[in-house]
Amino acid sequence: MTRVIKFLTDLDDYELAYFAKFKLKTYMPETQSEIEKYIADKGLTEQRIEKLIATNPKRDTENGKIRCPRCSTDxxxxxxxEWINNTGQFGLEDEISSLDGLDGRATYKDQVICNVCGFWIKDPNFEKKKKSFWHYIADGIFDIFTGWH
Structure with missing residues (x-):
């Protein structure tokens, strides 16, 4: 039994449906064929996969348990x-990381990924909140007065 098939045997039908929809195509063709055979042996057709995804009973999360926002697995x-997206940001954590970088030291953070559907729950290099429209206007005005283009 390959590692992939061993992993798939640990999934319930709901998790397997999410895996088939979102993560299957990330594997090499030979492995995809092996996975597709396993999914077919389990009796999961495309219609059944869509139905399982639509009726996922795991939507209610347990307190304190981190679950994937897409497929609700744990x-x-x-x-x-290595945290690399820290330049041009404001905040104590950003400043400390930038100063560490000047000394040749790296700052590390946790990246959190769903093993079932591949959803990136937390990516420290792109975790900054989206900026509002007003932020861009303020940046433009600042650039005009400071001469930065």
Whole structure:
């Protein structure tokens, strides 16, 4: 039994449906064929997959348990990654990381990814909130007065 098939045997039908819809195409063609055969052996057709996704009973999360916002599984992967998106930001954490970078030290943060559907729950290099329209106007005015283009 391959590692992929062993992983798939640990998934319930709902998780397998999300895996088939969102993550299957990220594998090499040979592995995709193996996974598709496993899914077919489990009796999951495209219609059944769509129905399972639409009626996922795991939507209610347990308190304190991190679940994927897309598929509601608790099969989450944490990875330490070098935090590189910290320049031009404001905040104590950003400043400390920038100063560490000047000394040649790296700052690491947790990247959180769903193992079932591949959804990136937390990506420290793009986690800054989207900026409002007014933020861009203020940046433009600041650039005009400081001569930055």
């Amino acid at each position: 099969k989450i992967r944490y990875e330490k990654v």
